Amino acid sequence: MAMIETKASPIASYKTAFLESCLEAKVLSFGTFKLKSSRISPYFFNAGNFHRGDVLFSVATAYAQTIINFLASNPSIAEPDVIFGPAYKGIPLACTVLLELYRLDPETWQGVSYSFNRKEIKDHGEGGNIVGAGLKGKNVLVIDDVITAGTAMKETIELVNKEGGKISGFVVALDRMEKMPGPNERETGVDDKQPRMSAMGQLKQEFGVETISIVTLDDLIALLKSNSDMGDLSRLEEYRQKYLASD
């Protein structure tokens, strides 16, 4: 298998292919971006740009393969009853990834459902804010696009708990490997320079939930090191050093 070798870790070829398709589709771009956490980032992952048929298919395949390997290598994870995609960008991901899981292994996935939340509660028609399968008593595998400070993840945990479901795992495309924000960071935008865990690490420690990503910031940096035309390596390394989580 073709591998890009770095000093810290080799990148598997499927990760390289995934990152390259994200760059080609402008899902990954370089510049100056304000994040939800109020951090100013030199790169951004916009899953809204997964919209073209061929890109969506290869993305769904990358998630599905990651999920299959994740479940096979963690036998303690309960088999999911529901794939849940948090609004908005998780919505097409939950649907397309479930379809691809079913295509790859119909026997295992035929009885599994998807669902997602509405950001606003609907008070007419069927009502409520869950669309698709209900979560009560279900093992729920959450699929989202990217994790930074874990705000979306925390909201999803609260929502799934409120609906009576149990999160069995959490899968994202990109783990930005960032420490959780300091007490006033969201309001002030100022980093307190204290070491802290990542949101993914916190999810495991606090709730015992296993997490996985298709790629990480380190994979992206390794790819940029192998091809200096692709992005702004030095700004990414500087950002990594500033916000890298302790775990």
Ligand SMILES: O=P(O)(O)OC[C@H]1O[C@H](OP(=O)(O)OP(=O)(O)O)[C@H](O)[C@@H]1O
């Ligand atoms: O780990 P966090 O700090 O929460 O950041 C990552 C989240 O932010 C974005 O969602 P956003 O809340 O902007 O919603 P969207 O899907 O509607 O764009 C992104 O899709 C992740 O879910």
Ligand SMILES: O=C(O)c1cc(=O)[nH]c(=O)[nH]1
């Ligand atoms: O942290 C965020 O707000 C964020 C980062 C990123 O890369 N992509 C995104 O959609 N949100």
